[in-house]
Amino acid sequence: MVAKFENINKTFCTSAGTFNWDEETCINLNKGEILLITGKSEYSKKTLLTLMGCLINPNEGILEINGKNINLSCYEEMVLIKSQTIGFVFHQHNLLESINAEENVAYPLKFQNSKSDEIRQRTTEALKMVEMYEQRKKMPKQLSKLEKQKTLIARALVSNPLIIVCDRPTAFLDRQEAEFVMEKLKELAKLGKTIVILNHDSRFNEYANRAVEVKNGIVNELILLQ
Numbered sequence: 001m002v003a004k005f006e007n008i009n010k011t012f013c014t015s016a017g018t019f020n021w022d023e024e025t026c027i028n029l030n031k032g033e034i035l036l037i038t039g040k041s042e043y044s045k046k047t048l049l050t051l052m053g054c055l056i057n058p059n060e061g062i063l064e065i066n067g068k069n070i071n072l073s074c075y076e077e078m079v080l081i082k083s084q085t086i087g088f089v090f091h092q093h094n095l096l097e098s099i100n101a102e103e104n105v106a107y108p109l110k111f112q113n114s115k116s117d118e119i120r121q122r123t124t125e126a127l128k129m130v131e132m133y134e135q136r137k138k139m140p141k142q143l144s145k146l147e148k149q150k151t152l153i154a155r156a157l158v159s160n161p162l163i164i165v166c167d168r169p170t171a172f173l174d175r176q177e178a179e180f181v182m183e184k185l186k187e188l189a190k191l192g193k194t195i196v197i198l199n200h201d202s203r204f205n206e207y208a209n210r211a212v213e214v215k216n217g218i219v220n221e222l223i224l225l226q
Helices: 042-052 075-085 101-111 116-129 145-157 175-190 202-207
Strands: 003-014 017-029 034-038 060-065 086-089 163-167 194-198 210-215 218-222
Touching: 003 042, 017 218, 034 042, 034 175, 034 202, 042 163, 042 194, 042 210, 060 075, 075 086, 086 145, 101 116, 101 145, 116 145, 145 163, 145 175, 163 175, 175 194, 175 202
Parallel strands: 034 194, 034 210, 086 163, 163 194
Antiparallel strands: 003 017, 003 060, 210 218
16 A cells, blocks of 8 residues: 545635535555545545645545655655646646756756756656657757657656646547557556546546545545446
């Protein structure tokens, strides 16, 4: 087990009122698995995804990553834990437009005090893993949708995280391109990475080991139909 989320409660205060995330939410993440987050409510699914990615902290409960309770960590330690253990793949192609693909992939390492040789080596390895090494000097505006998604996966990989959190990684891709991305994520799971995917397409259930459905802040385990 690489992560544990136990008795999670999250309260949101908005102009429309106060909303509570169910305090009985309990889920474990295991090494080398692909977990799908499903459900009709995008808001509910994204809340769970952002909790799992430690982008927001719960008001109550245990949020444990690699044996460390994030909630009990000081701010500096929490940032370090997240940067070293969690990688992110977004569907909106969040690349820095002013630098090329290679520099985008290397960017997270600049905040970890990595040496130049190490940055170069890890960036090269990540780019080759997603078949983007030959396109590494392209600027984001020169990349296809698939190449942008490959670059995002490489950037998520470069810090060698335990967990990769993906927000609809195939949203803007055609069927063939989406299958390429899912196959790459499956390869990473076989290498021991834990992959969490906010899923919008049941066709890709075959790639997953587990799935949960989020409804009204309640998380239930599903039986996957391959």
